[in-house]
Amino acid sequence: MSSTLEILLWVVVPYVSLAIFVVGHYWRYKYDKFGWTTRSSQLYERRLLRWGSPLFHFGILFALGGHVIGLGIPESWTAAVGITETMYHVVAVGIGAIAGFCTLAGLAILIYRRRTVGPVFSATTKNDKFMYLVLTATILFGLSNTVLGAAGEGGHYRDSVSPWFRSIFYFQPQPELMAAAELGYQLHALSALLLFAIWPFTRLVHVFSAPLGYFTRPYIVYRSRDPQLGSRRAARGWERVGGDRR
Numbered sequence: 001m002s003s004t005l006e007i008l009l010w011v012v013v014p015y016v017s018l019a020i021f022v023v024g025h026y027w028r029y030k031y032d033k034f035g036w037t038t039r040s041s042q043l044y045e046r047r048l049l050r051w052g053s054p055l056f057h058f059g060i061l062f063a064l065g066g067h068v069i070g071l072g073i074p075e076s077w078t079a080a081v082g083i084t085e086t087m088y089h090v091v092a093v094g095i096g097a098i099a100g101f102c103t104l105a106g107l108a109i110l111i112y113r114r115r116t117v118g119p120v121f122s123a124t125t126k127n128d129k130f131m132y133l134v135l136t137a138t139i140l141f142g143l144s145n146t147v148l149g150a151a152g153e154g155g156h157y158r159d160s161v162s163p164w165f166r167s168i169f170y171f172q173p174q175p176e177l178m179a180a181a182e183l184g185y186q187l188h189a190l191s192a193l194l195l196f197a198i199w200p201f202t203r204l205v206h207v208f209s210a211p212l213g214y215f216t217r218p219y220i221v222y223r224s225r226d227p228q229l230g231s232r233r234a235a236r237g238w239e240r241v242g243g244d245r246r
Contacts, residue, residue, distance in 0.1 A: 002175045009190070010175035014168050017193040024200025025208065038206040041120040048113040056106025062099035063142070066092060071165045075158045093149050100143035107136060131202040134195045141188035148184065161185050 002010075029036060042049060070092060078088055111132055114120050145157075164177040178186065199205070 002179065006175040006179040009186075010164065010178040011168075011173045013190070013193055014173075017197045018168075020197045021199055024197075025205065028200045028205055036205050036209065038203050039123055041114075041117075041123055044119040044123075045113060045117045048109055048117075052106045052109030052113060054106070055102050056110060059099045059101075059103030059106055062095060063103055066096050066099065070158065071162050074162070074166075089149070093146060096146040096149075097143070100139065100146055104136075104139050104143060107132075107139065111136075125202075127198070127202050131195075131198055131204065134191060134198065138188065138191040138195050141184060141191055145182075145184045145188055157181065157185055161189065 075085070075088075079085075114124055114132075160177045160181040164174055164181075167174040167177070178189065
């Protein structure tokens with residue numbers, strides 16, 4: 001029987017976090033479309049950005065892929081296709097450690113750049129500062145779990161954290177599984193849930209942006225007031241402006 005604290009931490013908090021994540025993004029898109037941006041600072045400084053951004057973004061993509069596989073795919077499925085637990089552990093720890101260190105190094109460069117370059121620092125909001133703090137904590141907790149796993153001191157998260165994670169989406173939560181997990185995994189999960197809750201109110205919303213309009217828009221948009229263009233339909237990228245405004 002799960003205690004009240006276990007239910008609060010591993011049932012209530014996850015559902016509240018996911019609800020804020022979904023509803024917050026809807027609200028942000030509906031009422032703050034012009035704020036749905038990374039507020040790019042590339043014009044202010046490029047040297048540090050050229051190193052920090054690829055390290056962070058590629059590292060986080062690999063780390064995310066590892067989380068999707070590790071949390072979303074049951075151990076029985078990987079065993080069914082001939083992947084032993086030892087093979088899985090070696091690959092997961094190896095790739096996870098590289099991705100984690102790359103992500104952390106990239107984030108450190110980006111934070112250093114944001115703190116030391118005046119115009120970039122001026123464009124940083126309080127929400128973004130708090131986001132960087134939570135994001136750094138989440139990465140550090142996850143990386144520490146990976147390092148401990150490489151040293152053979154980490155727990156077997158596929159028997160505790162992974163089933164708990166899937167049970168949330170099955171709407172049959174099993175808080176006792178997460179309550180039995182190691183402290184490092186619990187801290188990593190709580191910091192990630194906090195990150196999801198604040199996500200819609202920070203620059204992280206750009207993750208769900210895709211410049212699809214770039215594939216159909218003309219390179220240059222021309223407008224003309226020339227009355228001698230004829231009656232033929234204007235080509236894409238040309239727009240008539242009626243009347244001669246002086």
